[in-house]
Amino acid sequence: MADSAQAIEVSNLHKRFGPLEVLKGVSLTARQGDVIAIIGGSGSGKSTFLRCINMLELPSAGTVTIHGETIAMKKDGHGGLMPADRRQVQRLRSQLGMVFQSFNLWQHMTVLQNVIEVPVHVLKVPKDKAIETAEALLRRVGLYEKRDAYPAFLSGGQQQRAAIARALAIQPLVMLFDEPTSALDPELVGEVLTVIGDLAREKRTMILVTHEMKFAREVSNHVVFLHGGVIEEQGPPDAIFGAPKSERLKKFISSIH
């Protein structure tokens, strides 16, 4: 029971870039339906932590467990770790819907093609079924009319909404958001947050690295404050933002407002 409810469990994660230790033992558990916001200053390691979950960055130590399955790691011979089984990583990755700061839509494909790409070519969903799903998702994020447009012709907000549809199309166990609004012009942030907020309200499991404190407080049920590569403080949003305990968190929150 506990296992099936556990979407992601990260334990004692370390990440070194050469002599620099970015993550110094971070553990986090996301149960199904959790919306976890990770906040922290720049250089706190929050993006690195998120990218370690789907092995875009390889952790130096620690384990990542997705839906009860621990990613098998082995020594890479340079003092770090690497996945022992590439196929396992690929299979688990295809259950995590990642949304990037810089959208990273495939520019040689239309919006619709971007959304059906992974279902058709990785998950082997029949094409007509994938298109059906994709069109429904594009309607949801308000981009149905733009389905045949190329990403370069969309605004940043539209591109990010398309990227969210692309991530949703794989019917992910967990959505990972890596600062989804940081590359957007201020007036486009709202449309993207609206979409993410809707997903949070329907109890989709997500881990969200963000600078939007107000938004984090509204949608999350758990907030993690990273500082210097460790979890400085964590708890429900009202406690974190309303009654921060640590000095660093107090300073961080006051510097944001």
Place this chain on the structure above:
Amino acid sequence: MSEETSILPAYIPPKARSLFEPHRLFLMAVFAVIIFCAAWFMRWDWLPRYGGRLAYGVWQTLVMLFWSSIVGFLLAVPIGLVQVTGPRPLAWLAKGFCSIIRGTPLLLQLWLLYYGLGSVFSQYPELKSSFLWPYLRQAWPYGFVTLMISFAAYEGEVMRGAFAGVPRGELEAARAFGMGRFTMFRRIWLPRAIHRALPTLAGETVLQLKSTPLVATITVIDVYAIISRVRQDTFLTYEPLLLLALIYLCLTGILVAAFRFLESRIPTREA
């Protein structure tokens, strides 16, 4: 969805120019006079006699161009790729190949292959009795191989840049969604690189077209060889050469139009 449409600035095309501006009228007049003079004062009576052979020559030129470019490009993809992501020794090998081929004249390579290698081959009786000999004793395989290698080297360099230029984030997105290496290469990296390289490839293919007449120097009969023959037979200088220029011009036009079409299939908007 009113906000959908309002965000991008409308595309304003550059001011459409009239076809009938004074300098254009002047140029058109000059061109018309040239055409008239060429038709009226020059000798074209030989043309019908060589029509069939000319068509054959154009066909040979196109076959040479087409196959050497296609096969050359297929070689260029791995040559470019290993320089970006391959193991060191392979990358060096590819780099060395590109440097040597790009650093020496095509005519020299052609002659080295045909006169050099060709005469070495003929000293081996084993080769002479093998199934390869019918090919090795003809000229066109040497022409084809030289052109192909040349294209592979130049385009290998182009593809290296194109592969390296595909934004890392797009490849990262492919990995993040669980794509395997081969799928990522086939679906994202290669098409994206080719798309980026298309304008360059168009220019390179036009250059390749104009390299093909070199094979006439090793007795391959292409359109240039036919025109040379016409000049020897008729003692005419300008008429056949003008016709040859016109033929290459038309072929170039067709190539450019074909590449334009390919490019237009995926519109770009580079910032």
